[in-house]
Structure formats: C-alpha cells, structure tokens
Amino acid sequence: MEPALLKPTLYTASGALLGGRCACGHVFFPMQTHGCEACGRHGADLQPLTLAGRGRLLSSTVVRFHADSARIAPFTIGKIALDEGPVVRALLVDPDREIRPGARMVSRMVSVGDSAVDLRFAPES
Amino acid sequence: MARTLRDLRPVHVVGVGWHRYQNPSDTSYVTLGVTAIREALADARLEWPSVESAYIGTALLGMASGRPMLRHLGATGIPVTHIENASASGSTAFRQACIEVASGISDMSLAVGVDKRNPVRRESTGIDHLAEDAIAQFTHFSLLTNEYAHRHKVSFEDIARVAVKNHRNGAKNKNAQRQRERSLEEVLGGKRVAGSLTALQCTPVGEGAAAAIVASEEGIRRLGLDRSRAIRVIASTARSERVYEAGLGFDAVLTKETAALALAEAQISAKDLDIIELHDAFTVEELHYIENIGLCREGEGVHLLKEGALDIGGRCAVNPSGGLIAMGHPIGPTGVGQIGEIVLQLRGEAGPRQHAGAKTGFAHMVGVGAVCYIHILQAD
Numbered sequence: 207m208e209p210a211l212l213k214p215t216l217y218t219a220s221g222a223l224l225g226g227r228c229a230c231g232h233v234f235f236p237m238q239t240h241g242c243e244a245c246g247r248h249g250a251d252l253q254p255l256t257l258a259g260r261g262r263l264l265s266s267t268v269v270r271f272h273a274d275s276a277r278i279a280p281f282t283i284g285k286i287a288l289d290e291g292p293v294v295r296a297l298l299v300d301p302d303r304e305i306r307p308g309a310r311m312v313s314r315m316v317s318v319g320d321s322a323v324d325l326r327f328a329p330e331s
Numbered sequence: 332m333a334r335t336l337r338d339l340r341p342v343h344v345v346g347v348g349w350h351r352y353q354n355p356s357d358t359s360y361v362t363l364g365v366t367a368i369r370e371a372l373a374d375a376r377l378e379w380p381s382v383e384s385a386y387i388g389t390a391l392l393g394m395a396s397g398r399p400m401l402r403h404l405g406a407t408g409i410p411v412t413h414i415e416n417a418s419a420s421g422s423t424a425f426r427q428a429c430i431e432v433a434s435g436i437s438d439m440s441l442a443v444g445v446d447k448r449n450p451v452r453r454e455s456t457g458i459d460h461l462a463e464d465a466i467a468q469f470t471h472f473s474l475l476t477n478e479y480a481h482r483h484k485v486s487f488e489d490i491a492r493v494a495v496k497n498h499r500n501g502a503k504n505k506n507a508q509r510q511r512e513r514s515l516e517e518v519l520g521g522k523r524v525a526g527s528l529t530a531l532q533c534t535p536v537g538e539g540a541a542a543a544i545v546a547s548e549e550g551i552r553r554l555g556l557d558r559s560r561a562i563r564v565i566a567s568t569a570r571s572e573r574v575y576e577a578g579l580g581f582d583a584v585l586t587k588e589t590a591a592l593a594l595a596e597a598q599i600s601a602k603d604l605d606i607i608e609l610h611d612a613f614t615v616e617e618l619h620y621i622e623n624i625g626l627c628r629e630g631e632g633v634h635l636l637k638e639g640a641l642d643i644g645g646r647c648a649v650n651p652s653g654g655l656i657a658m659g660h661p662i663g664p665t666g667v668g669q670i671g672e673i674v675l676q677l678r679g680e681a682g683p684r685q686h687a688g689a690k691t692g693f694a695h696m697v698g699v700g701a702v703c704y705i706h707i708l709q710a711d
Contacts, residue, residue, distance in 0.1 A: 215459050232574070238458045244574045264578050265481070267473040267526035272465065283466055283525075285474050287577045295474075296461040304526065307481045325461065 212324040221313035223257040235292040259313030261288040299328040335596045336567040339433035343561035345546045346375025347671035352508040352539035352659035355448045364400040364445040367540035379404045383437040388424030388444035389663035417698030422666030438550030444664035445540040472613035473525035483630035487527035493614040501657025503683040508659030532614040534655035541668035566596035566707040585703045587623035593705040601625030606692035608669035611654040648686035669694040677710040
C-alpha cells in the first residue's frame with residue numbers, strides 16, 4: 207500500500223506542489239480560492255497549477271530549539287524560490303546542515319512516522 | 332491618501348510613563364497599566380479627569396481588558412478603544428490617539444500599551460502550509476541573518492555587535508527588562524536557538540506597560556501645561572505588506588516605503604535624525620531597518636555600527652533605550668515606550684542615556700502580518 211501523504215492538499219506523491227495561478231498571471235502556493243493577493247480576483251479566475259518542486263535556495267538555517275517538544279531539534283528550514291515564482295519555506299532533508307544560498311533544490315518525499323510521507327527539499331544531486 | 336497627520340492641527344506629547352518591562356511575574360496587568368498611566372499624568376502635571384479618550388494597545392490580554400484597568404484611575408466615562416496590531420499594537424494605539432487629537436475630537440488623549448506574556452492564538456485562514464508551524468520568529472530572522480551575511484559578506488560576529496550596543500544602552504535604563512552590559516563573547520557564547528542566533532541577540536518577551544498622553548495646542552493652553560516640555564509629532568505613517576519581488580525581505584521593503592512616506596511628511600531626510608528607536612527583536616533587523624530608513628546604503632550598516640555612529644553620542648543614536656533586545660518587548664507597550672524614550676531624549680531628560688543635542692526622533696515598529704508604523708517627533 208502507498209504510504210499516506212501527510213499534507214495531501216499541498217503536494218502529490220511525486221513531490222509536485224499544488225499551487226495556483228490567477229487570471230492576472232500571479233502564481234501562488236498553495237492553491238486557494240479566497241482571492242488573489244496581487245489583484246483581488248477570486249472564484250474561477252484562480253485555477254490550480256502544479257509546480258514542479260524545483261527552485262533556488264535563498265537561505266537555510268539549522269533550528270536547535272523549538273517550544274513544541276514533539277518537534278525534535280535539530281531540523282533545518284530552507285527558503286526556496288520556486289522556478290514558477292512563489293517563495294516557500296520548508297523542512298530540508300538533512301536536519302543538521304546549512305546549505306549555500308543559490309544552490310539548486312528539489313523536492314523529496316520522506317517517511318515520517320510509520321505510515322506517512324512528507325515533502326522536504328534537498329540540493330539537486 | 333487624502334491627508335497626513337501633519338495636515339491636521341498640531342499634536343504634542345505632554346506626558347510619558349512606564350511600568351518597568353520585566354520577566355513574567357504575578358503582577359496583575361492592572362498594576363502594570365495604572366503605574367505607567369499615573370507616571371505619565373505626573374510627568375504632564377495633569378489630572379486624569381482632563382483626559383478625554385483612551386486607546387489601549389494590547390495583543391495578549393484578550394477581550395475588554397481596558398475598562399477594568401482604567402476604572403482604578405476614577406471612572407470618568409471617556410471612550411475606550413482596544414487596539415490589537417501584533418508588535419505594532421502600541422504604535423497603533425499612539426497613532427489613533429494622535430489622530431483623535433489632530434482631528435479636533437479630543438484635546439487630550441491617552442495611548443497606553445500593556446501586556447502580560449500569554450500564549451499567542453491565531454485563527455487559521457483555512458490555507459494549509461508546508462512547515463510554518465515549525466518556523467518560530469527566531470527561525471524567520473535566522474534565515475534573514477544568513478541571507479544578509481551571505482549577500483553582504485558580513486560576519487555573524489559583526490551582526491551580533493548590534494546586541495552589544497543595545498545591551499550597553501539598556502544597562503543605563505531603569506525601565507529595561509535586561510540591564511546588564513554584555514561583551515561580544517558573552518553575546519556569541521549564549522545558547523544558540525537557530526543558525527548563528529543566540530539568546531542574547533533575541534528580544535526577551537516579558538510584561539510591562541508604557542503610556543503617552545498627547546495634547547492639542549488648545550489643550551496645553553487651557554490646562555496650563557508646560558509648553559517647553561511638549562514634543563510635537565511631525566509625522567505618523569502606517570502601511571501593510573504588498574506583494575514583493577521573490578527573495579526581498581518583506582519587513583525591510585515595507586519599512587522602506589513607510590519610512591519614505593514618514594520622512595516626506597516630516598519634510599526631513601534620514602540624515603536629520605538624531606534618535607531612532609526601531610524594532611530590533613533580532614540583531615539583523617537593526618541593520619536591515621537603518622539601511623531601509625536611509626541612514627546608509629544596503630550592506631553598510633555594519634560599518635556604521637563598528638565605527639560607533641549608532642551609539643549614544645554618535646551620528647544617530649539607534650535604540651538608546653536598549654531597543655527590543657535589552658529594553659524588552661512586552662508587545663503592547665513596546666511602541667508606546669519608544670515614543671517615551673524619544674520624548675525624554677528630545678527634552679534632554681534621558682539622564683545617563685542622553686544623546687547630546689537630540690532634536691528629531693524616529694520610532695519604527697513592524698508587526699506580524701505584516702504591518703509597519705512610523706512616528707517622527709521633533710523638539711521646537
């Protein structure tokens with residue numbers, strides 16, 4: 207059986223991100239229908255757009271402390287400018303290593319717990 | 332924009348006061364708030380019944396905290412409005428009090444910030460996210476620290492010098508939460524929370540209160556207040572985040588556009604500023620903001636810092652109160668407390684923290700969301 211996606215509204219099993227595009231051309235993540243942040247259009251003017259899960263690293267940081275004890279430190283957060291435009295902040299695969307800004311990044315599915323997978327980013331190999 | 336504060340009738344700060352910012356304690360918020368208000372009234376040499384309206388800046392006290400506090404000053408029946416605007420709650424309360432007086436609706440208005448450290452609750456927008464629940468504020472600013480260091484080829488040690496300066500200033504401030512000088516080694520040696528960020532480079536969120544009373548010319552005359560200690564508010568601007576180019580730091584860009592409006596309203600340039608109180612919740616922010624306010628070009632903030640230009644007695648004293656890093660950041664009070672520090676500085680009443688000859692001061696806050704509030708004050 208395929209493991210369940212931890213956040214199925216945000217990505218696919220292949221690591222694509224579920225974004226959207228407005229009629230004005232603004233590309234955003236994740237998909238939503240509340241309204242476009244760039245122009246205010248809503249409803250059918252906002253259409254799903256699959257984002258490839260590739261981009262350029264703007265910054266990363268190793269987090270050594272988190273108030274929620276269920277979230278075990280260290281973990282690494284990366285800020286990635288996706289090729290389609292949106293900037294996302296996500297966990298990186300390697301929990302304890304900062305990566306040089308400018309690196310090409312790609313999404314990877316990683317097991318979390320016994321039966322789920324979650325999306326992370328790692329440098330393109 | 333139809334009109335600015337400057338286009339309306341003049342507004343002056345006539346009284347300022349605090350309850351010291353401190354670690355969470357069992358002191359009630361009522362004690363915190365009335366202590367600050369009574370100090371501001373005494374500073375203005377004013378009686379409470381002369382105050383015609385009150386704006387309460389608070390982010391963490393929950394619903395309707397103001398009246399149960401103000402009634403202990405004597406219930407005068409004045410309108411009371413609560414302002415929640417994240418870190419900028421106090422700045423926003425101050426702006427609304429200024430607008431109330433500038434418009435002519437009140438001659439005397441109170442802005443008070445008061446908060447206790449309580450859990451932050453933010454309702455879901457219904458939009459899920461990849462990892463935002465793992466990203467605390469310090470993680471956001473650690474990402475920005477790494478970007479800044481990389482882009483401008485600056486060392487983490489140099490960025491940490493912001494904290495050394497602000498702890499030094501806070502050590503001279505009886506209302507600061509942290510009142511201890513710290514060496515660069517101590518700042519760098521503390522517990523690392525994320526990346527290069529150490530605990531002494533982060534604001535301690537505690538509790539406290541700050542109050543400012545604003546008045547019209549007519550109110551000052553009618554009540555016989557000391558005109559020579561009144562400090563005029565010559566600009567008040569507020570903006571919220573727009574869609575920026577990917578990779579630009581939104582707090583910095585938002586600060587840039589809000590600062591440009593404020594300086595234009597005040598009809599001055601950044602080089603005219605003697606005092607800046609700004610939102611240094613994390614060390615890198617001070618560099619971002621002084622550059623975007625226009626004190627220097629992007630990436631040059633560290634040079635100013637290292638040559639002492641941002642010290643008390645330097646070119647422009649930045650965060651002479653100790654800033655959020657040392658003075659503290661109890662949320663609601665913070666923006667009002669910045670106004671208080673500037674008023675003391677422009678009156679020449681800042682004691683061991685006095686920046687000689689200070690004439691013009693600039694108060695800057697950003698709040699999660701994101702919003703930005705700026706006030707400029709000037710001595711006659």
